[in-house]
Amino acid sequence: MKTRAVRLYDENDLRLEEFELPEITDEEILVEVISDSVCMSTYKAAILGKNHKRVPQDVDVHPIIVGHEFAGNIVKVGEKLKGQFKEGNKFALQPALNYKGTMWSPGYSYRYFGGDATYNVIPREVMEIGCFLNYQGEAYYEASLAEPMSCIIGAFHASYHTSMGSYEHRMGIVEGGKMALLAAAGPMGLGAIDYALHTDRRPSLLVVTDVDEEKLSRARTIFTEQEAEKCGVELVFVNTKDVEDVPTKLRALTGDTGFDDVFVFTPIKPVVEQGDQILGRDGCLNFFAGPTDPKFGAHLNLYNVHYGSTHIMGTTGGNTEDLLESLKLTEEKKINPAVMVTHIGGLDAVAETVLNLPHIPGGKKLIYTHINMELTAIEDFAKLGANNTHFACLADIVANNKGLWCAEAERYLLEKWRA
Structure with missing residues (x-):
């Protein structure tokens, strides 16, 4: 199975490449990635390269796939996992693995496991610790954004007080x-x-x-x-x-x-x-x-x-329970992660977006990996729609949703813009 993916080779060195994925083992899962939201943590890994705690020292020889806030479809399930997961179902992911005390995570540490790719391989440890989740929601982007929301939820849960x-x-x-x-x-x-x-x-x-x-x-x-x-x-x-x-x-x-x-x-x-x-x-x-x-x-x-009795703390990431809470609240329409999203782009926009992230205004940048599309601000859809029917249709859809990205906009993009 070939995949297109954005890979990190070292400091400020991101490349969009096509390469062959290895055949999955009985304890692995092959997935199709549909959406990935860009995190500032990815920018930090990209500019630091080997100096980042989660990036392997041989990344220049064995590059890693970047991106960790992703969701998509299950394509092939290893024999030992067929009772837990079904081919054709959607998935969500908790990337904060903390597997046996290591700092390895998708988007930082793995050669074939990261969000800015069309396909990748989920290694056995992800299922072993319950971080690969069946997802039944309507929109892929909501599952992608469950990860950053889980970081927020985890921070609220981690606050503490005394008497x-x-x-x-x-x-x-x-x-x-x-x-x-x-x-x-x-x-x-x-x-x-x-x-x-x-x-x-x-x-x-x-x-x-x-x-x-x-x-x-x-x-x-x-x-x-x-x-x-x-x-x-x-x-x-x-x-x-x-x-x-x-x-x-x-x-x-x-x-x-x-x-x-x-x-x-x-x-x-x-x-x-x-x-x-x-x-x-x-x-x-x-x-x-x-x-x-x-x-x-x-x-x-x-x-x-x-x-x-004032005190200070810091949190990085959320746990699986936090991510499940995010998905549940989104499903119940109590929260709307789309409030974070201001830009949409395709896989070809990832490298430039990541390396320039601090200088791009607005909020979250949402990537759809199976399309080619310059990173585009949602607020610019209407202007671009004067010369592009697709942007005009997207502008109408988001205008009816308080200017926010939504499931209808995602469906239109995936149906009409697929490269």
């Missing part, structure tokens, strides 16, 4: 508490807003900051104060770009008591420090955004750590 005189950690955000999402008008921040408003355990106050007014305007359009009020949440957006004293302004929104849960969505020193300064007693700061600099640091108030 004076007790050594017990109460896991999860404070229900009915005060939450701040800093630098959160990007894709992961939007996913966090969606989850905070629609999960069972919600804050009473949700403050979202950013310095990009265009992104904030889009967030306000998607998540209105009226919708948040129906969820029992006071939602406040704050552009901190020209605010002289950000911590004072944000603390004032809490009556100067500070926040119970703070999530930082960018690895920028002043923003991390703002997060620390707005914590209330027993406040939990989650440094969600992973830096590329191994020496990255920030000034934290250790007086408050000692006397105010």
Whole structure:
């Protein structure tokens, strides 16, 4: 079976190539990948190459397939797995394998297992630890986006709080508490807003900051104060770009008591420090955004750590239960991962997209691996539709869905644009 895939050879060296996949064993599965959403973590692996903890040292000789937020169809099932999985069914994937203490993951570590490919081979350890999942949802992109949503869900679950005189950690955000999402008008921040408003355990106050007014305007359009009020949440957006004293302004929104849960969505020193300064007693700061600099640091108030029980943590990825929760909430229409997506592209757009990801505006970039299509902003569909019938049809579909990508748009793309 031949596959087309984007492979990493070393720092800043991504290549779209066609090559032969090995025949699967009795404990492996051959899959067809349909969609893969591009993660900032893939950019970090691409620019670091062998210096990335998950990338093998022989990647220049044995390149790996990039991409880990993917979904598709089961093509062939190994003999020992036929009772669990059926050819022709859809699949979803939890890429955070943590297999026997290793850091190997699809999109970083495997020669024949990654999301930016037309076909690939799922190795036996993925099924062994329950990370390969039968998926019965309507849209492939929702299964792809379940992975980034699972990272958000995992972060909310990992937050913890304490009581004076007790050594017990109460896991999860404070229900009915005060939450701040800093630098959160990007894709992961939007996913966090969606989850905070629609999960069972919600804050009473949700403050979202950013310095990009265009992104904030889009967030306000998607998540209105009226919708948040129906969820029992006071939602406040704050552009901190020209605010002289950000911590004072944000603390004032809490009556100067500070926040119970703070999530930082960018690895920028002043923003991390703002997060620390707005914590209330027993406040939990989650440094969600992973830096590329191994020496990255920030000034934290250790007086408050000692006397105010403030604490800091970081999470990377979610577990399988988090991913299943994401799929369930999406299926029940409680959350809509499409809020994260701003661009659509084909497999031929992956290399350029990944290597330039920090400089491309907007949110998630969603790739459909069986088409050739320049990375295109959803908001540009209507303009491009003047000379392209396909874009005109896609523009009409998303216009009827609050400007968001949707299952109908995906069906149209897969039916009409297949290369």
